[in-house]
Each structure stands twice: as structure tokens, then as C-alpha cells.
Amino acid sequence: MIRDIPCVILSGGKSSRMREDAGIDKAFLDFWGEPLYYRQYQKLSKIFENVYLNTKSAKNYDKIESKQIIEDLTSVEGFDTSELFAPTLGMLSAFETLQSDRIFFIGVDTPFISEESIQNIILRNAPFVVAQSGEKIHPTVAVYDKSISSELTRMIKQNKHKLTLLLEKIGTIFVQTGNEKEFSNLNRYEDYKKAIEDGVNPFR
Numbered sequence: 001m002i003r004d005i006p007c008v009i010l011s012g013g014k015s016s017r018m019r020e021d022a023g024i025d026k027a028f029l030d031f032w033g034e035p036l037y038y039r040q041y042q043k044l045s046k047i048f049e050n051v052y053l054n055t056k057s058a059k060n061y062d063k064i065e066s067k068q069i070i071e072d073l074t075s076v077e078g079f080d081t082s083e084l085f086a087p088t089l090g091m092l093s094a095f096e097t098l099q100s101d102r103i104f105f106i107g108v109d110t111p112f113i114s115e116e117s118i119q120n121i122i123l124r125n126a127p128f129v130v131a132q133s134g135e136k137i138h139p140t141v142a143v144y145d146k147s148i149s150s151e152l153t154r155m156i157k158q159n160k161h162k163l164t165l166l167l168e169k170i171g172t173i174f175v176q177t178g179n180e181k182e183f184s185n186l187n188r189y190e191d192y193k194k195a196i197e198d199g200v201n202p203f204r
Contacts, residue, residue, distance in 0.1 A: 002122055006100050007048040009040055010140055011055045011108035012072050012090040026186050027108050028060070036186070037108050038063040044106070047115050052098070053108075054090040070097045079157045086161035087140055092152040100146065102127070107140040109186040111195075117141075117178035124173055131183065132174040138183050139163035 011027045027037040034042075037053060041064055044051045051068065055061060058069045073093045074082045081089055087105075094103055104122060106113065121129050127145035131138040140163065151169060155161060186192045 001049050002047060002104075002119075003049040005048075005102050005104055005122060005143065006050040006052060006098055007044050007104045007106065008070065008090075008094045008098075009037070009044065009051070009053045009108050010087055010090045010105055011037055011053055012093075013085050013087070026192070027055070029186065029192050031111065035063065036111065037061060040106075040108055040111055041068075043111070047118055048104070052094065054094055056085060070094050076153055076156050081156065084156070086156070087163060088152050088155050088161045088166075091144065092149060092156065095146045095149050095152075102143055102145050104143050105140055107185065110138075110141060110183060111186070112182050112184055113141060114178055114182055117182055120177040121175050124175055126173045128167075128170050128172040130167065130172050130174050131178070132176050133178055133180050133183055136180070136183070137164075137167070137174055139167060141183065 027035065029036045031039045041051060041053060052070050053061060053064055053068060054070045054072070056072050058066060058071055061069055070093055072081065072089050073096065074080070076089070076092065091105060094105070104118070117131065121131055121141070121143055127147065129143040131141040148166065148170060151166060155166065184191065184195070186195065
């Protein structure tokens, strides 16, 4: 059980491609009888002592205690973020809410990650550690230090939200871990349908 660093599940995106395909926020997809967000929360709670879910609004996330939900900031230094859906805002909101030096972040739509891969990232005791599989990096499966808060603030105010821009400015360690399937995202309904048809239940 990981006790010295909290885990934050990022679930504050627009889920636009899934809404386009199926008319639903991916966090609420049925995964073997439970919403995806809750399955992910259950799984990570077996690995981390402290698990939180970041979202735009706590509404409808009724399977998780409200104290474990971090809502997005509605403004950042006077900049209105009430209509902003971005990982930069979710990460900044988490740092400001938890006051933690380091946080492990993971997207709600990355359910196939293994505990071994998570441990490989956590055990690299460095301020910024990002998962990598082959040539592909995964900025939302990573440990970040709170020192990036000022850079996140700057990115939000400049309306720049690609985390690769952030990685270019910080000394990041990339950890080769797992395989590409572990980092499969459920962005479109066909991704979800394939996951169900394959019968790979990552929450057993």
C-alpha cells in the first residue's frame, strides 16, 4: 500500500469523442456492472491509501464520498475557468486542494494499467516521473511535484493545455514500463466496445 503519495484520477475532461459516439461521459460507462470511474477508484484504492477523483462537478459521482472528490477551480488568478475542461486545471486544482508535495495522476479512461507499472513509476523517487511504452509517452500517467503549479497557472491563463509543453520545461524522468495495451484509452465508443468484447476485466 502506497501511503506517502496520493493518487488523483483525472475525470474532468469533456469526453467529447465518447459523447459524440454514444452520448455519454466516458466516466459513466458500464464496466462489468459499475461505472468506469468507480471501478477505477476501487482498483486504485487497493494500491494507494489516499485516492481522489478530480472532476468538473461532483454531481452524479455518488458512489464516492464527497471528501474524496476534488472539483475544478472555477477561476485561476482572476481567469474564469468555469468552462475549461483540461488536465492542466485538474492538476492545479488537486495541488491546491491537497497541499501535497507530490501526486500520482492517472486518467479515468486508463483502466488497464497494472500495479507493477504504477510501482515502477512511484519507486523512481524524483519530482517528475512519466510513464513511457515504446516510443510513446503518457503524461497523464505520472508523478508530478507541486513546483509545477506556477507553470500550470501560466498555461491555463495562456489557454495552452498540452502536457507535452509542460514536459519540455521540467526535468522529467521517463520510465519504460508495461506494454501499450496497459495504456489503452477509452476515447471512443469502439474502444470501449472492444474492451468489453475482449473480456479483459482489469478490476478482478
